[in-house]
Every structure is written in structure tokens, then in C-alpha cells.
Amino acid sequence: MKRIRLGVNIDHVATVRNARGEDYPSPLRAALLAEKNGADSVTIHLREDRRHINETDLKKIIKKLKIPLNLEIAATKEMLKIALRSKPPFICIVPEKRQEITTEGGLNLKYNINFLRLLIKRLKNNNSRVSLFIEPNIKDLDKAKKFNADCVEIHTGKLCNLINQKKNFQNELNRIRKAVLHGHKLGLEIHAGHGLTYTSAKILSKLKDIKEFNIGHFLIGESIFEGMPLTIKKFKRILK
């Protein structure tokens, strides 16, 4: 049976922490809990505006985590410097816009090509596995191969939206299926991420060449409901 790896994205633990300016809930604690419960890797996105994860989180997590840390970064000189210094085992290069709520699409591989090539080369020479977050289209897969990326992560946001809205998702699923097949033939390792829920992850898990799923927002949201009963009981014990 094929084994799909699960990368747990803990950005939104930091979102909750930052909403109150406290030092809890702790992203490090979440990362270690993910590790203890079978996650294959932990993902954090260090954004230019530091809206959730910050460099202190990155330093603490990389020091303690035994499973691979997957650092998501934009293709900028600042992030290159941080990544070279912190040496995460996995890196995923993502597009980033200041105004967006979340990563809205895949990388534009027609833009800033020379810097992107240099970035990939330097990160790989620094012993990080490099992935590019792209839309499920053949041209971008060919480019990712040409740029010598190790992996690509297919943006599943559009598919997940269609599934959530109970709309017909077959065309988008076919587009992803073709992209996965093409990428696999090129020798790229294929990952998937963005917007995944139990339902969409189940559907995509049937595509046999996807090796890794990176899941954050839904997983952290569900964890609230899984954890709330125990937390309420604990408070009731304290307050009795």
C-alpha cells in the first residue's frame, strides 16, 4: 500500500497567539505535538509581514523538532538569507502578496526567473529539499523541472472551493490528475496543499503519485473541536 506523508501546517496556532499578543498558544508546543502524533513533517510559512510565524518561532522549532521542518518562503533576498542561515530540511517557495488573506495561487514562473534559479540552486547546495508551489498546469511543471526543483506542491485551493460549495469539481480534478501524472513522469516528487479538508484530502488521496499533503487551516480548526471537551472538563475540575 502506498504511504502518503502528512505535513502539518501550524501557522494558525501563531495567528491565535498573535491575536492577543501573549506567548500562548505556542507554535513550538503544536509542532512537538504534531511530531508526537505521527505527522511526517511540520510546515511553517514565514511571511514578509510576520502575521503569524516569526523568526523566534522558526529558531525554537528547528532546534527541537526531530521530524523535518518544511519552511515556506517567498522568493526574496531576505528569505534566502534566513533560509540559508536556518537550514530547514525542506523548503517550499510560495508566491506572496501583502494584501492576500492566504496564498492565493501558484508561483508565477515567468517572472524573476534568474533569481528563482539562483534561489533554488543555493538552497539545494545548502542541503534543503526544494519544492515549488504551483498551479496544476503542464507548462509550470516543465519549468519546475528545468529550474531543477526537487518537488512541486500543487495548489489545490480551487478544487477544495468547488468541493466545499458542492459544485462540479471533475474538470479541476482532471486538471490535477494530468499535472500529477506529468510531474511524476518528469521525476518530480509531487505534493498537494491548500484548503484541504477531510473530504478533499480523501478524494485527492486516490491519485497515486501524490506523496505528501500539507494541511493547516482546517486541521487546526478541527483540533479546536477535538480538544474543547477535555479543556472544558479540566476547567470544571479546577473550578469545583
Ligand code: PXP
Ligand atoms: N501549502 C502551501 C504551499 C501553503 O502556502 C499553504 C497555506 O499556507 C498550505 C499548504 C496549507 O493550506 P491550508 O492552511 O489551507 O490547509
